[in-house]
Amino acid sequence: MSPRVTLAVAGRVLTQVRRDHRTLAMLMVVPCALISLLWWMFEDLPGDLFDRFGPGLLAMFPFIVMFLVTSVTTLRERSSGTLERLLTMPLGRLDLLLGYALAFGLLAAVQSALAVGVSVGLLGLEVSGPVWLLGVVAVADAVLGTALGLLVSAFATTEFQAVQFMPAFVLPQVLLCGLFVPRDAMPGVLEVVSDALPLSYAVDAMQELVGAADAGRVWRDVLVVACFALAALGLGSATLRRRTP
Amino acid sequence: MVKNVVQVRDLVVVRGGREVLPGVSLDVPAGVTGLLGPSGCGKTTLMRCLVGAQRVRSGTVEVLGEPAGSPLLRTRVGYVTQAASVYDDLTVAENLAFFARVLGVGRDAVDEAVAAVGLDDHRHQVVGRLSGGQRSRASLAVALLGTPDLLVLDEPTVGLDPVLRRDLWALFHRIADGGAAVLVSSHVMDEAERCHRLLLMRGGRIIADGSPAEIRDRTGAADVEQAFLRLVEGREEAA
Numbered sequence: 001m002s003p004r005v006t007l008a009v010a011g012r013v014l015t016q017v018r019r020d021h022r023t024l025a026m027l028m029v030v031p032c033a034l035i036s037l038l039w040w041m042f043e044d045l046p047g048d049l050f051d052r053f054g055p056g057l058l059a060m061f062p063f064i065v066m067f068l069v070t071s072v073t074t075l076r077e078r079s080s081g082t083l084e085r086l087l088t089m090p091l092g093r094l095d096l097l098l099g100y101a102l103a104f105g106l107l108a109a110v111q112s113a114l115a116v117g118v119s120v121g122l123l124g125l126e127v128s129g130p131v132w133l134l135g136v137v138a139v140a141d142a143v144l145g146t147a148l149g150l151l152v153s154a155f156a157t158t159e160f161q162a163v164q165f166m167p168a169f170v171l172p173q174v175l176l177c178g179l180f181v182p183r184d185a186m187p188g189v190l191e192v193v194s195d196a197l198p199l200s201y202a203v204d205a206m207q208e209l210v211g212a213a214d215a216g217r218v219w220r221d222v223l224v225v226a227c228f229a230l231a232a233l234g235l236g237s238a239t240l241r242r243r244t245p
Numbered sequence: 246m247v248k249n250v251v252q253v254r255d256l257v258v259v260r261g262g263r264e265v266l267p268g269v270s271l272d273v274p275a276g277v278t279g280l281l282g283p284s285g286c287g288k289t290t291l292m293r294c295l296v297g298a299q300r301v302r303s304g305t306v307e308v309l310g311e312p313a314g315s316p317l318l319r320t321r322v323g324y325v326t327q328a329a330s331v332y333d334d335l336t337v338a339e340n341l342a343f344f345a346r347v348l349g350v351g352r353d354a355v356d357e358a359v360a361a362v363g364l365d366d367h368r369h370q371v372v373g374r375l376s377g378g379q380r381s382r383a384s385l386a387v388a389l390l391g392t393p394d395l396l397v398l399d400e401p402t403v404g405l406d407p408v409l410r411r412d413l414w415a416l417f418h419r420i421a422d423g424g425a426a427v428l429v430s431s432h433v434m435d436e437a438e439r440c441h442r443l444l445l446m447r448g449g450r451i452i453a454d455g456s457p458a459e460i461r462d463r464t465g466a467a468d469v470e471q472a473f474l475r476l477v478e479g480r481e482e483a484a
Contacts, residue, residue, distance in 0.1 A: 008346035016334045019371070081330035085387070088296045089347050090319040242314060243300045245260060 001092040009091075009099025010106075013073070017107065027069075027107060031061040031115040039123040054125050055206035056179040058115055058134065062108040062142035063199060064170055070104060070149030071162045078153065083240070093237045101146050101233065108142025109135060129213035137205045137218070140225045144198055147232035154239030173199035178207075198228035249274050250395050250426035251295055256304035258290050265290045266449045268304065273395075273428050273444075277414075277421045279437055280430040281469070282446030288430040289327060291446075292397050295428070296324040309394055320348055323388030323396045327403075329380040330387075333373035337364050337383050340372060341390065350391040358386040361416060378405045385413075389420070396420060396427045402436065414439045437469035445473055452476050 017024055035057055042049040077083045086096065116134045119125040127134065152169060156162040176186070176194040183194045194200050205221035208214060251273035258266040265287045280288050293299035294306050297314015306313035309321060331340045341355040359368050362382040367375060372383050385401055398417075402410045414436070417427045421441070429440070437443055438457050445453040445460070453460050453476055457469055466472035 004349065005347050008343055012332070012335070012339075012343040015339055016332060019334050080333075081326040081328050082332060084298055084326060085324060085330040085344075086347065088298055088314075088319060088322065088324050089344070090316065090349065091347050242297060244298065245300050 001094045001098075005091050005095040006099045006102065009096055010102040013100060013103035014106070016073075017103070023069075027065060027111055028114055031065070031111055032118045034061070035115055035119050036123065039119075048126075050123065051126055051210060052207075053179065054119055054123075055210045056177065056203045058112070058119065059137065059141055059177075059199070059202040059206040060174060061115060062112055062138045063145040063202060064166070064174075065111070066104045066108055066142045066145030067149040067170055068163070068166055070100060070146045071153040071156065071165060072159055074100070074150050074153040075156055075159060075162045084244075087240070087242045093240045094233075096240065097147075097150060097233050097237055100150060101143050101229075104146040105139050105143050108145075109139050112138030112142075125210065127210050127213075129209040129215060129218060133215070133218060134206065134209055137202065137209065137222055137225075140205075140222050140229065141202045144202065144225050144229040144232070147229040147236060148198075150236040151232045151239065154236065170199075173197045176200065177203040179203060198225055201225050201228075250309060251428070252305075252307040253291075253294070254305045256291075256294060256306060257302040258287075258294065258299060259302050260290065264449065266294075269449060269451060270304075271444055271451050271454065273426055274442065275421065275424065275426045276441035277417050277427045277429065277439070278442045278444060279440035280428060280444045280446060281434060281437055281473070282430075282432065284432050286446045287449040288432075288446060289399055290449075292324075292399050292428070292430060295395075295397050296322055298324075320350075320391055321394045323390070323393035325381075325385050325388045325396075325398045325401055327399045329372075329384035331372050331380065331384050334371060336369050336371050337375075337386070338368045340383060341386055344387045345390050348391050354390050354392075358389040361389055362386045363412065378409055381405070382409075382413075392423070392425070394425050396425060398427065398429045400430050400432070402429075402431065403433070410436075434468070434470035434473060443469065445469075445476065447473075447477060452480065 035054065038053060038057055039050050112135055116131060120127055120131060148169060152165040153162055156165060176190060176197055177199045183191055183200060186194060201221040201224040205218050208218050249272040253269060253271045256266050256269045282288055290299055294301060295308060295313055308318055311317050337359065341358055345355050359365055362385050364379065364382055364386065367379060372380055381401060388396055402413055417429060421427050442456055443460055444451050460469060460472050464472040464475045466475055
């Protein structure tokens with residue numbers, strides 16, 4: 001593994017995204033538009049429903065978007081032959097994975113800064129904890145999405161399949177993350193499943209920041225998300241083989 | 246005697262339950278060697294073995310005195326896959342700059358590689374908007390970065406116009422004159438005469454090995470295509 005190669009990969013991925021203006025615009029604008037839509041939906045209802053659902057949504061954007069973007073990009077890398085070529089070069093498998101994680105982590109940081117800015121600045125989301133910590137959670141989330149995307153792309157042979165992994169891998173996590181039904185109010189089995197899914201911790205961290213804002217608990221959740229991301233990166237690296245059948 | 250750049254012994258490769266290479270042995274010396282044979286005869290699999298991308302059942306593959314795929318070889322072997330393995334959404338220069346950073350070679354290597362494949366006028370164009378021939382030349386340029394000692398080229402001239410094919414073969418010879426070994430595969434027999442040495446392949450086996458003239462003389466054929474056909478028919482009669 002070498003920083004030179006890791007940075008080369010990250011730089012290349014960012015150049016590719018920069019070239020694709022439409023994707024870049026959607027990455028930045030869509031989360032802001034959706035969070036505004038959520039705020040508008042709750043406008044006429046009593047209570048602070050936006051404060052309850054907003055943080056969860058902020059946790060989901062980076063995760064879902066980076067999962068999709070990564071699984072499609074790496075699938076393209078596998079099918080175009082560039083991955084095979086790279087693996088015959090002095091490139092460590094971790095260089096590739098960390099390069100991707102770095103590039104998409106940066107994108108997610110910008111994306112989240114915009115979404116958080118809109119939520120807190122324009123829509124009046126009340127955040128009790130430090131706002132920058134929202135950014136840390138979002139980046140951890142994005143890296144998790146990237147790591148899982150890299151992992152599942154190994155099991156997809158077409159882009160159609162890669163996109164289908166989104167409902168298969170991501171939607172169950174969205175349903176069970178505690179946004180719709182508090183996790184401790186779910187049937188016991190589902191609560192256990194929810195405890196084993198990474199997005200639950202990401203959403204917990206965001207909600208904690210908006211609510212009680214116990215920094216210790218936020219960092220604990222971030223750590224859990226980071227561990228999931230590392231495990232997925234490790235498994236993903238096992239799917240990158242220099243020699244293939 | 247010139248030391249062989251590549252030495253393959255009793256190589257067996259099984260893909261999808263089928264023996265694609267049923268125990269092949271061959272050598273590749275310096276110079277331009279053509280690996281010729283019909284589609285599906287195992288050329289690509291053999292080339293993937295040389296660059297260490299193919300899982301091997303048994304046998305040995307040595308490149309520049311090292312086992313194929315060993316870390317020491319990763320900067321010394323250039324490989325071009327059949328499809329152009331470059332990023333369509335980057336320019337020629339950006340593609341090369343990226344691979345140059347991975348290989349740890351300088352920016353001047355990028356300029357040399359672009360010039361060698363004649364893409365100077367297109368270096369700031371996005372690869373996806375280039376013609377098929379230009380894309381495959383961009384892919385070839387990546388393999389030239391860092392002047393490797395062995396170039397493995399999987400059908401680099403297929404589908405190119407005659408002028409371009411002539412220019413590329415001239416390039417392969419210039420590279421070989423610089424001391425490198427160039428292994429070029431093709432299923433078009435009329436490219437045979439441009440090689441110093443030929444390996445004719447069929448059904449995962451090498452059926453002839455020698456200079457174009459040697460192979461023609463041995464079979465009494467007028468050209469390599471006819472020689473190939475005679476060798477195949479001879480085998481079928483013997484079988």
